[in-house]
Every structure is written in C-alpha cells, then in structure tokens.
Amino acid sequence: MKKSKENGAQGALKRISGPVVTAVGIDAHMYDVVKVGNEELMGEVIKIQGENVIIQVYEDTAGIRPGEPVTNTGLSLAVELGPGLLTSIYDGIQRPLEVLVDKMGNFIERGVSAPGLSHEKKWEFVPTVKAGDVVKAGDILGTVQETNIVHKVMVPPNAKGGKVKKITAGSFTVDETVCTLEDGTAITMLQRWPVRVPRPVKQKLNPDIPLITGQRILDGLFPIAKGGTAAIPGPFGSGKTVTQQQLAKWSDAEIVVYIGCGERGNEMTEVLTEFPELEDPKTGKPLMERTVLIANTSNMPVAAREASVYTGITIAEYFRDMGYDVSLMADSTSRWAEAMREISSRLEEMPGEEGYPAYLAARLSEFYERAGRVINLNGAGGSVSVIGAVSPPGGDFSEPVTQNTLRIVKVFWALDAKLSQRRHFPAINWLNSYSLYLDALTGWYDSEVSPEWNPLRAWAMGVLQKEAELQEIVQLVGSDALPDEEQVTIEVARMIREIFLQQNAYDAVDTFCPMSKQYDMMKAIKFYADLARTAQAGGATPQQVIGVKSKNELVQIKFIKDYEPALAQIRKDMEAEFDAVRAA
Amino acid sequence: MKEYRTVAQIAGPLVFVEKTEPVGYSELVNIVTADGTVKRGQVLDTSDEVVVVQVFETTAGIGRDSGIRFTGETIKMPVGKDMLGRILSGGGKPIDGGPEIVPEKRLEITGAAINPYARASPADFIQTGISTIDGTNTLVRGQKLPIFSGSGLPHNDVALQIARQAKVPGSKEEFAVVFAAMGITREEANYFMADFEKTGALERAVVFLNLADDPAVERIITPRLALTTAEYLAFDLGYHVLVILTDMTNYCEALRQIGAAREEVPGRRGYPGYMYTDLASIYERAGIIKGVKGSVTQIPILTMPGDDITHPIPDLTGYITEGQIVVNRDLHRKGIYPPINVLPSLSRLMNLGIGKGHTREDHKKVSDQLYAAYAEGNDLRGLVAIVGKDALSERDRMFLEFADLFEDRFVRQGLYEDRSIVETLDLGWDLLATLPEEQLVRIDRELIQKYHPKYRKKAQG
Ligand SMILES: Nc1ncnc2c1ncn2[C@@H]1O[C@H](COP(=O)(O)OP(=O)(O)OP(=O)(O)O)[C@@H](O)[C@H]1O
Ligand SMILES: Nc1ncnc2c1ncn2[C@@H]1O[C@H](COP(=O)(O)OP(=O)(O)O)[C@@H](O)[C@H]1O
Numbered sequence A: 001m002k003k004s005k006e007n008g009a010q011g012a013l014k015r016i017s018g019p020v021v022t023a024v025g026i027d028a029h030m031y032d033v034v035k036v037g038n039e040e041l042m043g044e045v046i047k048i049q050g051e052n053v054i055i056q057v058y059e060d061t062a063g064i065r066p067g068e069p070v071t072n073t074g075l076s077l078a079v080e081l082g083p084g085l086l087t088s089i090y091d092g093i094q095r096p097l098e099v100l101v102d103k104m105g106n107f108i109e110r111g112v113s114a115p116g117l118s119h120e121k122k123w124e125f126v127p128t129v130k131a132g133d134v135v136k137a138g139d140i141l142g143t144v145q146e147t148n149i150v151h152k153v154m155v156p157p158n159a160k161g162g163k164v165k166k167i168t169a170g171s172f173t174v175d176e177t178v179c180t181l182e183d184g185t186a187i188t189m190l191q192r193w194p195v196r197v198p199r200p201v202k203q204k205l206n207p208d209i210p211l212i213t214g215q216r217i218l219d220g221l222f223p224i225a226k227g228g229t230a231a232i233p234g235p236f237g238s239g240k241t242v243t244q245q246q247l248a249k250w251s252d253a254e255i256v257v258y259i260g261c262g263e264r265g266n267e268m269t270e271v272l273t274e275f276p277e278l279e280d281p282k283t284g285k286p287l288m289e290r291t292v293l294i295a296n297t298s299n300m301p302v303a304a305r306e307a308s309v310y311t312g313i314t315i316a317e318y319f320r321d322m323g324y325d326v327s328l329m330a331d332s333t334s335r336w337a338e339a340m341r342e343i344s345s346r347l348e349e350m351p352g353e354e355g356y357p358a359y360l361a362a363r364l365s366e367f368y369e370r371a372g373r374v375i376n377l378n379g380a381g382g383s384v385s386v387i388g389a390v391s392p393p394g395g396d397f398s399e400p401v402t403q404n405t406l407r408i409v410k411v412f413w414a415l416d417a418k419l420s421q422r423r424h425f426p427a428i429n430w431l432n433s434y435s436l437y438l439d440a441l442t443g444w445y446d447s448e449v450s451p452e453w454n455p456l457r458a459w460a461m462g463v464l465q466k467e468a469e470l471q472e473i474v475q476l477v478g479s480d481a482l483p484d485e486e487q488v489t490i491e492v493a494r495m496i497r498e499i500f501l502q503q504n505a506y507d508a509v510d511t512f513c514p515m516s517k518q519y520d521m522m523k524a525i526k527f528y529a530d531l532a533r534t535a536q537a538g539g540a541t542p543q544q545v546i547g548v549k550s551k552n553e554l555v556q557i558k559f560i561k562d563y564e565p566a567l568a569q570i571r572k573d574m575e576a577e578f579d580a581v582r583a584a
Numbered sequence B: 001m002k003e004y005r006t007v008a009q010i011a012g013p014l015v016f017v018e019k020t021e022p023v024g025y026s027e028l029v030n031i032v033t034a035d036g037t038v039k040r041g042q043v044l045d046t047s048d049e050v051v052v053v054q055v056f057e058t059t060a061g062i063g064r065d066s067g068i069r070f071t072g073e074t075i076k077m078p079v080g081k082d083m084l085g086r087i088l089s090g091g092g093k094p095i096d097g098g099p100e101i102v103p104e105k106r107l108e109i110t111g112a113a114i115n116p117y118a119r120a121s122p123a124d125f126i127q128t129g130i131s132t133i134d135g136t137n138t139l140v141r142g143q144k145l146p147i148f149s150g151s152g153l154p155h156n157d158v159a160l161q162i163a164r165q166a167k168v169p170g171s172k173e174e175f176a177v178v179f180a181a182m183g184i185t186r187e188e189a190n191y192f193m194a195d196f197e198k199t200g201a202l203e204r205a206v207v208f209l210n211l212a213d214d215p216a217v218e219r220i221i222t223p224r225l226a227l228t229t230a231e232y233l234a235f236d237l238g239y240h241v242l243v244i245l246t247d248m249t250n251y252c253e254a255l256r257q258i259g260a261a262r263e264e265v266p267g268r269r270g271y272p273g274y275m276y277t278d279l280a281s282i283y284e285r286a287g288i289i290k291g292v293k294g295s296v297t298q299i300p301i302l303t304m305p306g307d308d309i310t311h312p313i314p315d316l317t318g319y320i321t322e323g324q325i326v327v328n329r330d331l332h333r334k335g336i337y338p339p340i341n342v343l344p345s346l347s348r349l350m351n352l353g354i355g356k357g358h359t360r361e362d363h364k365k366v367s368d369q370l371y372a373a374y375a376e377g378n379d380l381r382g383l384v385a386i387v388g389k390d391a392l393s394e395r396d397r398m399f400l401e402f403a404d405l406f407e408d409r410f411v412r413q414g415l416y417e418d419r420s421i422v423e424t425l426d427l428g429w430d431l432l433a434t435l436p437e438e439q440l441v442r443i444d445r446e447l448i449q450k451y452h453p454k455y456r457k458k459a460q461g
C-alpha cells in the first residue's frame, strides 16, 4: 500500500480504548484503511465525528499511546484476488497464516503485514483471447492451472475493456502485465476488490438446482439450492461445525470458502490436516485444492473477526465470476455479530436489542444477499451458496441473531440438543427444519433421481409427523395402548430416523451418501412399510410385523460401500419373512 | 519514573487519572498509597484527557493523595525453571516462604494467539481411568475440557482423580500440573494441596492461589499468570502440562464487577458483552504446536449458577471449549460417584484420539451405542412415572433396565479406581450384551462379531 504525503494524510492518536482508537488531524472517509501508531498497525475508519476519526484496529493495541501517528492510506479494506488463493489459509484481513508463521513464529504478534497472494511466484498464463479481440469487464482473457482447478483471468469488473493490443502466453507473477488493451490499459492477474462492496453481476437467477451434500437429511428432506442461503443454528455441541465441515468436504460445489469466524483454533487445524488427505468424490482430487480457508479464531483480534466474513464472501464472488459454483460456510455468524456489538459498544452507539447495534439486521441481510445464482458480467453462469452457523445464547432461538437470520435465509436446519445428547447425528430436528427451495427443486429430483423421489419424501415426512403426534399419546398411555396400525407406524418412523436420518460423519462410508443410495435406502424402508401394511390387512399382529428380523439389517446398508447386493438380499429376506408370517 | 497525583475519581476497581503525559493502552500501573503500599493496576482506556486504570487489588487506601506511576510496559511475568513445586499468590508472588522466582524470561501475561497454522491436531489419548471420560468423552493431550458442576457437588474429587490418574499409555512422562484457584475457600484449596502433597504431584506443580478473601479483581490476572507459566513449561521446557482452573464462575463474576464499574452496556444477565472474547483469550491457550515438544491441556472447573447449563458462564464456556464434562446433582443424590451425566457431556476431540492405533477400533461405535441406549432408557423413566412399568413394551423394559445398569456399573466407580481403556470398553460391551443384538444399530456387524461377549466367548471356547 502506498503512503500518501498529502496534507491531512497524517494525524495523531487521541484516545485508545481496546480495539477502537480515536485520531485527530486526518482527513478520512468512511472505511479508509489507516496505519495506526509507531508500529503501523492496520485499522479501518468506522466513524467520523467532527474532527475525531474513529478507527477499528485489526491488531492488538496494547502499549499504544496518545500522540502516536496515524496515516491514512486513502484505500478501502480490500482483498487481493488472483492465482494463489486456493489451498491458502488466511486471517480475517487476508494475511496468509503460513507466511505469518515464517515471519513471526508460532504465535501471532502484531505489526506484520503480508500480502494475500505471493507476488514472487510465477504462474503459467495461457491466453484464451488474441490480439484484436474486443473484451469487456468480466471477460476471460486466459487461464492458469492453479491447482486441479483452472483459474480464469478476467478483465476486472470495474474496467472499461476494449480491443486487445497484446496478450502473451508465458510465466508471470501476479504483478506482471499479461494483456494490454488498445487504450493502453495494462491488465495483470491480480485484482484488488474492496471487501464491503459486492462484485457486480449481470443478472440474478432463481436457484433451481440442489447443492448435493451427500448428507441424507439435507439432500433428502431439506435441500439447499446452488446459490441459496441456509442457516444452521444450535446450542454448543449440537453439530454446527461438523455439519459445515461435512458440507465443505462433500458438497458438489466446485470451490469452497470456509470461514472460521471467532471459533476454535483446533478446528481450523483439523481442516488443514484432514482436507489434503480427502478426495473430492466427483473429481478424485484432494479436497484442499478447491478450498480457501479463513481463520480468525476467538482469541484473534475482534475487528479482524468482523472483517473476516467480508473477506470470505469477496473471494467467493471472485470465483463465481469465473463461472464456478462456490459454497461458503461461515462458522459462526453469531461471533461476527458479537464483534459488531463489541465495536459498537466501544463507539458508545445506542444499543438495539440485547446490546447489538441497530444495524445488525441490515448487515446480516446485506451479507446473505451476496449469495445467489447469477449470470456473470461475461454471460456465463455461476453461484455462491451461503451457509451460516448461528450460536444462540443458551440455545434459545428467539434471540436477535437467529431471528434476523431466519428472516432472510431460505433454509433452516434447526439443531436440537436433545438429539445430539442421544448422539442422533446430524442432530437436525426434522419437525422444525424447513427448505423453501423444495418446490423449485422438484423438477430436478424428478428428472435426476426418480419420479418416485418426491412422493417418497412426502411419505417419509408424513410418517415422522404422525410419529410426533403418536408420541404425545404414548407419553400418556404407553405404546402398547396404541392401535395396531399405529404401533407399526411408530416402528417405521424409528426406521426412518435410525436408518435414513442418522448419519455418522466419522464412518468412512457413511460420511458421504450419494443421492442414488439415499433413494434406495428410503425405498427399502417404504418397501417394508408396504409389506407390513399388507400383512396387517391380512391379519398379522404388530408383534409379528415388527418382529421381522431381516428389516433390522437395513441399518447396516449405510456402512457398506457397494451396498446393492446386500440391499437386494435384505429385500428378498423381508419378502420371505412376510410370506412366512402370512402362512402362519 | 514520573509520579502523578492527579486522581480525579475512584469508582469500584477503577481509578481515573487526569493530566498525564501520553500513557500506553494496557500498560502496568503502580499506585502508591499514603502509607507507602504499592498496588498494581492496568490501563483500560487512555486519552489526552483521562486515563482509566483498573486496580487488581482492593482500592482501600487509594485516594486523591495517591501517587500513580505508569511503568511504560504491559504486565509481564517472570518465569523460570525453578517454578515447579512453588506456591504463588493469585497475583504471582511467592507465598510459600521460599525465595523469589529467578526469572529466565519475562513474558507478556495476555499471551499471543497461537497461529492456527502452527497448531498440530491433538490426538494423544489421555487415560484418566474414569470410564465416563475415557469411554464416552475421551480427553486428548492439548484439549480444553471443562468440568461443569454445581455447588456442593464433588467436582474437586473428579478433577483430583484426573490429575492423579492421567497418563498417556505408552508414554513414561508425567504431567506437570499448573493449578490456579480463583475465589475458592481456604478449605477447598487445602483439599487440593493435601492431595498434591500426598501423591507427590506438588513437586511438578505450580500453584496460584487467589482465595475467597483475596481481591476479586486479582482473579482477572490469576488464570493468565497460570497459563503464561503453563505455556513456558510446555513450549519452552517441553513439559506436558495439565492446567486446572477453579472456579471460572468466580472469574466471570469479577469480570462482571469491572464491567459494571465502567458503566458498560451489560449483555445477558449483566455479564459484559465481550465475555465470550475474554473467556476465549483464556481457554484458547491450550494445544500443541507443530515441531514443539510440550503441550497444554486445560481442565477448567466452573459451578453453574442454579445448575443451569444455559447460564451465560457455562454457555459461553461450552461454545469455546472442546466439550464439557457435566457433573450432575441427581446422580450425586443417588450416591453415584463420579456423578458424571454423560448425556450433556461431550468431548469434541474424542474422534482424533480414539480408534485403531489410539485405543481400540470399536471405541467410537461402542460409545455411540452406549449413549443411544442410555438416552432411550433414561427417557423411558419419565414415561414409567406416568403409565407404570406394565404399560411398557418388552423392548422398552430392556432399555429401562439398561439405564440403571449403566449408571450402576459404568458410571459408578471408586475414587481410587483406575480403569484401563480396555477394561472400560469391555465393560461397555458387557452392558450392551444385555440388549438383543439387533438393537445394537450403531455398530457394524463386523465389530459385533469381533467384540460382543457372545462371540468373544465362542471364539475363546
Ligand atoms: N426417540 C427419538 N429419537 C430421536 N429424536 C427424538 C426422539 N424423541 C424426540 N426426539 C426429538 O427431540 C425433540 C424434543 O423431544 P420432546 O418431544 O421430548 O421435547 P419437547 O416436548 O419438545 O420439549 P420440552 O418438553 O423439553 O420443552 C423432538 O422434537 C424430536 O425432534
Ligand atoms: N454428523 C455427525 N456425525 C457424528 N458425530 C457428529 C456429527 N455432528 C456432530 N457430531 C458430534 O458432535 C460434536 C459437536 O459438534 P460440533 O459441530 O463441534 O458442534 P457445534 O459447532 O454446534 O458446537 C462433534 O465433536 C461430534 O462428536
């Protein structure tokens, strides 16, 4: 970043109160990036009050004194976009953590800046346009094989474009010109984009393709669309992080941006150690190669935590602009909201509900609005799906962050402590959760899975609903008092829960369940239910029907990779057992 | 060093000083009272106009005549090899009659965050000898696993049993213990000290004592001194360190007191809005670093006010720590020791430390199955209270009996009973074997055939 020597670029600190400091004597605009104190800590202007410029500082301010200098860079907080993003792990303001270890050791000290991308590394650039072609903002000029993912080098969205004068294949750093336009514009592989400004698109489309996650309760019951938004609220230990990590691992997005926002250090380490070892089920390539991580853990500076969410979504939009389907997980948006609250209270702003700033709802909706399935500037498609974890105090969903989030997102995966305590995972409550994309996705399930899928899903939901009603009766009179038919309904519901809904993220096979297998599993449960119904109509008792032993084998199917022969055998055995029941 | 006599206001633990030269944020402050006593404090807010100092001791004796000295540096702690075996006050001063600590280093007590890229994933199974921990909520080296308890429950016994028995099977190294007491009674502190002495643990322990009658604000620095010491022992000297912090509830009360004195907008139940971040700056100081020998494992203890796990103190803690061990009043009333309720308990790092190569391949699935069966049986107790046992199906009755058996044999054990992990898992199987085999839906067939007592016996016989 260039230091400007104009008048008003340099001022002095007047007050330091934790991550919020006040400077005087600088001309500043909102969201300008400033250098604070003798150590030039990075900060951002967040409020201007007469001659007082109020700054949030992205690093620890211990020891900083009034009177130390403050310099305005005149630039907004921005990220560097270009080859080198994938496989990186950044802090909230895009400093590569790996570089920080090299520069300052195992602990994060302050006053060290590090650019988001390597400016030394050379990348093989292959042009896809030639001299004489006319290009406009967002158009693809060429490609770089970044990992197994092809990085598309684009005309920056705010550039005018024009006729290509010169474009060269070869090995370049991100600062070197790869393309010159007739009007003299030099284009490099590096774009800088202010994180608080959404990158432009041509058009937003309605999502109608599911983001397939390999998680049965998600794909099967409460799907999210590519370009959609979902919230996953739950008390501690209910499975927000594991669910998000499962999505980061197995969802059929092409690029994954994972933001650890104010959460645990060890969880990021786990991702860092695990992802390079895991394969993308679609491409067979290491998952890490399609992933960008942002880790601003709970003990790292709160102002940088506030920024981390914007850093992440801007990177996601950049890959979307290349035409990719991107999914972004933010764990946890509550910590982001708390960072806003902490800064706001230092600003002595009028608090809104539960001390959160009055603009909480606006910030949340601006963030989720950056999701979407779009036509990019260059006319191709792309999407950003956003999945935000929410950590409500005491697990109570009536609090402001959960409530404001639910007003915006289209999918609600409600985690339930009662389920997690009995180790029913994913602990997503099937009665409270919903997906507003169901109707839009019906067509996809019809054509890509089976025309039978949608009715099968409706049947399963019906059984679970019925079970909930019956359970209320059972609580009063015991299960033996239920009518025969209902006793079997309870058994079928148990099968749906234990066989279909429960899915162990730590089992090598069960961790990912393809849609075709989901369909086969549910169909097999329905097969049992139908056989049971027929048998009961023929006079079989609930005990006989429930006593059919082969149905107990169905639960094993999820642990078997090539499950088809085993499943066929169980279906045969069930038929045979029911034949025997009828004969008896 | 310049001394100011410009105290403008004193409110609770806060002293407001005017007309100073520029003072650094977070700087250490010495306050000299009329009788010459020196008290320590820290700068919470600094500007040209006024500097706000938080005093770590009682403000008794501080007045407008007190002298204020700004030291120009943040709070540091002298650390050295000879700390092991020592007893220090909650403010870090020796109180065992021994000499001052010979400092080899002076370390910042706030402690910088470990770069997540530098961390190594904790994966070394710690055997505590307690089945409800080892079997179902496994602790690993480098984890932060608090004990959530209630007043009058035997959490101290549980913590001491862990400290006594904790070992990494196959490793000869013993843990060094850093013990930090915050606002506990002299009697409780003595209980810990006596046990440390009896078992010889004291020789490889550093003890920090801020007792109930010590200044409450000092509790803000006690855990930070303890963790600075722990990090030094671990990452400079290569020890595996077990840190016990008790009672974090008293720490949070002190935090609330300071927030109130600063007239901050309070968060839930009057606790500061930044309590999550503040607690994280303590709890996150656990872990392992790539290429560095030692480790810091944390066992904070807290008493849940009103036994309420949704109270902000356990709630925010649970959101930061890697699980929790919940001590339960009902089990305690039933006379079961350790009264650990496994249902709300959790170890998030368990999966990294168990299974083949760590404990045993069936560990995870046995644990899941024990949970599921106990949860089901436990639910049925409520039903039985209404409809009576007779209204239960045969299946339900088996689960109901399983729940009793689980508490009586798996949960219950002696204060000095040190079960190996194999004993714990086999015990788990013995209990599961009381259920029909097809009810064991969490376990794959292969494992059942290998470990279920029915097949084990067959294989042997
Ligand atoms: N046998 C079960 N297996 C799996 N999940 C269950 C089972 N029973 C209940 N649940 C889940 O747990 C949730 C809560 O169950 P329950 O009906 O006992 O509580 P509640 O009446 O809603 O809550 P409370 O009475 O404590 O306020 C249910 O919504 C359901 O999702
Ligand atoms: N799908 C799953 N399969 C198996 N275990 C799970 C699953 N989801 C969560 N868990 C268990 O629950 C624990 C807590 O989950 P986590 O995602 O860390 O909770 P949260 O982020 O909501 O606090 C995990 O450590 C793991 O043991």
Ligand SMILES: [Mg+2]
Binding pocket: A240, A241, A242, A263, A331
């Ligand atoms: Mg989590």
Ligand SMILES: [Mg+2]
Binding pocket: none
């Ligand atoms: Mg109820």
